[in-house]
Amino acid sequence: xxxxxxxxxxxxxxxxxxxxxxxxxxxxxxxxxxxxxxxxxxxxxxxxxxxxxxxxxxxxxxxxxxxxxxxxxxxxxxxxxxxxxxxxxxxxxxxxxxxxxxxxxxxxxxxxxxxxxxxxxxxxxxxxxxxxxxxxxxxxxxxxxxxxxxxxxxxxxxxxxxxxxxxxxxxxxxxxxxxxxxxxxxxxxxxxxxxxxxxxxxxxxxxxxxxxxxxxxxxxxxxxxxxxxxxxxxxxxxxxxxxxxxxxxxxxxxxxxxxxxxxxxxxxxxxxxxxxxxxxxxxxxxxxxxxxxxxxxxxxxxxxxxxxxxxxxxxxxxxxxxxxxxxxxxxxxxxxxxxxxxxxxxxxxxxxxxxxxxxxxxxxxxxxxxxxxxxxxxxxxxxxxxxxxxxxxxxxxxxxxxxxxxxxxxxxxxxxxxxxxxxxxxxxxxxxxxxxxxxxxxxxxxxxx
Ligand SMILES: Nc1ncnc2c1ncn2[C@@H]1O[C@H](COP(=O)(O)OP(=O)(O)O)[C@@H](O)[C@H]1O
Ligand SMILES: N[C@@H](CC(=O)OP(=O)(O)O)C(=O)O
Numbered sequence: 001x002x003x004x005x006x007x008x009x010x011x012x013x014x015x016x017x018x019x020x021x022x023x024x025x026x027x028x029x030x031x032x033x034x035x036x037x038x039x040x041x042x043x044x045x046x047x048x049x050x051x052x053x054x055x056x057x058x059x060x061x062x063x064x065x066x067x068x069x070x071x072x073x074x075x076x077x078x079x080x081x082x083x084x085x086x087x088x089x090x091x092x093x094x095x096x097x098x099x100x101x102x103x104x105x106x107x108x109x110x111x112x113x114x115x116x117x118x119x120x121x122x123x124x125x126x127x128x129x130x131x132x133x134x135x136x137x138x139x140x141x142x143x144x145x146x147x148x149x150x151x152x153x154x155x156x157x158x159x160x161x162x163x164x165x166x167x168x169x170x171x172x173x174x175x176x177x178x179x180x181x182x183x184x185x186x187x188x189x190x191x192x193x194x195x196x197x198x199x200x201x202x203x204x205x206x207x208x209x210x211x212x213x214x215x216x217x218x219x220x221x222x223x224x225x226x227x228x229x230x231x232x233x234x235x236x237x238x239x240x241x242x243x244x245x246x247x248x249x250x251x252x253x254x255x256x257x258x259x260x261x262x263x264x265x266x267x268x269x270x271x272x273x274x275x276x277x278x279x280x281x282x283x284x285x286x287x288x289x290x291x292x293x294x295x296x297x298x299x300x301x302x303x304x305x306x307x308x309x310x311x312x313x314x315x316x317x318x319x320x321x322x323x324x325x326x327x328x329x330x331x332x333x334x335x336x337x338x339x340x341x342x343x344x345x346x347x348x349x350x351x352x353x354x355x356x357x358x359x360x361x362x363x364x365x366x367x368x369x370x371x372x373x374x375x376x377x378x379x380x381x382x383x384x385x386x387x388x389x390x391x392x393x394x395x396x397x398x399x400x401x402x403x404x405x406x407x408x409x410x411x412x413x414x415x416x417x418x419x420x421x422x423x424x425x426x427x428x429x430x431x432x433x434x435x436x437x438x439x440x441x442x443x444x445x446x447x448x449x
């Protein structure tokens with residue numbers, strides 16, 4: 001039995017959904033089908049999830065968000081019409097969304113989760129109806145009834161261990177099961193979503209629960225590339241990659257597969273196959289426990305922007321027991337999560353996501369660090385990019401760091417921070433965000449050309 005996830009681009013229009021139908025019915029093993037909300041049809045299109053977010057935010061502010069609401073309903077209406085599915089389903093989708101929008105808005109994050117989740121939920125119902133209209137036994141499955149229970153963290157939920165036992169029973173159901181991605185339910189019955197891109201996580205949980213032979217993840221590229229295809233033309237494809245390498249690269253900025261989707265399949269030993277809905281015969285990329293390590297120390301280069309660095313200097317910091325704990329406690333008091341903490345004898349840097357900070361919070365954090373920790377110097381730097389090179393082969397290879405540093409030097413990019421050591425399979429470099437593309441291209445030249 002296979003679990004198959006189709007991302008937003010694969011279900012963005014009637015034409016794409018017809019391809020999904022062909023792919024699913026071509027292999028009787030493709031039984032549990034996870035679908036996202038309609039995504040982008042072309043580069044400058046808007047994903048239904050983003051339209052829903054706009055709509056929900058406007059309802060919260062003004063009690064009205066007619067334009068975004070109509071844009072969402074129009075997307076489904078166009079798809080239903082072109083698929084030849086009964087138009088009644090569109091009326092039901094509109095009524096369902098209206099009901100959510102006019103529901104309880106007292107808890108904004110809960111309300112927003114219900115609005116966002118409707119994107120996947122309604123698309124799953126529509127796709128199930130299309131499969132049925134083609135004479136295939138297909139059933140929409142509601143995540144609550146199936147037992148997909150999550151922690152009660154709106155917009156950032158995690159699966160509860162007891163969900164797996166319930167979800168295992170999906171094995172025994174007949175027909176093709178169309179399961180909406182991205183959300184589940186808390187133990188008290190509230191809708192909660194994963195973080196953005198979380199339909200990958202739903203697929204991974206289901207594949208693990210039912211012990212799938214493989215988790216196929218269909219998207220709009222032939223394979224996971226060694227580098228973001230928006231930075232390098234025709235980058236080399238990765239044919240095989242380990243879970244650990246893929247998790248690091250996803251975390252580092254490879255948007256193609258969610259980093260939290262690796263853990264459930266890794267624990268259950270289910271391999272993942274990333275494939276292209278527009279070219280399903282291409283073998284794609286396989287994510288496995290162990291790969292044949294034959295292609296050099298680096299398997300991929302990832303990058304992401306939007307980081308800040310809080311730099312703290314204090315003479316004899318190395319002798320002050322508890323300094324690091326007290327510094328991180330200040331961040332915890334402001335509910336700030338951090339990504340890395342490289343340190344020296346008298347200095348420590350805390351790298352964190354910039355979007356967590358507003359000006360007032362930033363000022364308060366810096367003031368507390370200065371006054372409570374008696375630091376000699378505290379400052380913050382914004383607009384940084386983190387660039388990561390990843391590969392299991394690095395463990396044995398000598399000179400990977402010097403090759404990377406030489407590539408940075410050749411491209412004239414100044415390295416602001418290096419983090420290597422904690423992870424055996426990656427090295428991370430902090431640079432100015434403006435240098436991101438240049439640095440990535442230089443590393444690609446060095447390791448892949
Ligand atoms: N290293 C990479 N390899 C492949 N695709 C990548 C990589 N880095 C970023 N991407 C982007 O990820 C996109 C696919 O992910 P996503 O947009 O989430 O698709 P889906 O709609 O299937 O969920 C690709 O179109 C590509 O632009
Ligand atoms: N639709 C949700 C969940 C998701 O996984 O979407 P996609 O498959 O388009 O990345 C989002 O945009 O976050």
